[in-house]
Amino acid sequence: MEIILKNYMENIKTIIGAMATDDRGTVRFVNEFDFQNVKRFYQVQNHQPGFIRAWHAHKKEGKYVYVAKGTALVGAVPLEHMLDLKENKCSLDNKLVFKTVISSNNPKVVFIPAGHANGFKSLESDTIIQFFSTSGLQDSLNDDIRFDYDLVNIWKEDYR
Numbered sequence: 032m033e034i035i036l037k038n039y040m041e042n043i044k045t046i047i048g049a050m051a052t053d054d055r056g057t058v059r060f061v062n063e064f065d066f067q068n069v070k071r072f073y074q075v076q077n078h079q080p081g082f083i084r085a086w087h088a089h090k091k092e093g094k095y096v097y098v099a100k101g102t103a104l105v106g107a108v109p110l111e112h113m114l115d116l117k118e119n120k121c122s123l124d125n126k127l128v129f130k131t132v133i134s135s136n137n138p139k140v141v142f143i144p145a146g147h148a149n150g151f152k153s154l155e156s157d158t159i160i161q162f163f164s165t166s167g168l169q170d171s172l173n174d175d176i177r178f179d180y181d182l183v184n185i186w187k188e189d190y191r
Contacts, residue, residue: 047061068165073164076157080155080158081153085152085178086113086179086183087150087175087177089146090146091166092145094164095164096133096160096161097138097139097140097163099135100157101134101154103133103151103158104152107147108147110146132154
């Protein structure tokens, strides 16, 4: 079981982008993101910073996450681990928790593959997050699994 979970985590990918600024303005880009498997996209904006939307999982659907404006804390956990946690079959294994900060000031796309629960917390006012899905809407609705936001509580900021 542990080997399978480690393989899940290895499938999470970060595609690094960049920013260019000159006298005309700024261009943000992630040139290595090719949209090959994308079927649809949607954009999420919370009413206030610090709001958490988690945990949302799919067995078949993968998601690419991009922050168009602001900053967000994004997490992913293997679905099998979430199910075991919910049924008290195991304790939290932090090695299986993926956590990253995505900012429009440091562009990147994070791919969360099928078989993971995902969630995010907006860290700034007016943060805009775009999700690019590998499933159409009807397939996504038929493959929808939800957990409480605090089943895996990664949402406290680390003050340094």
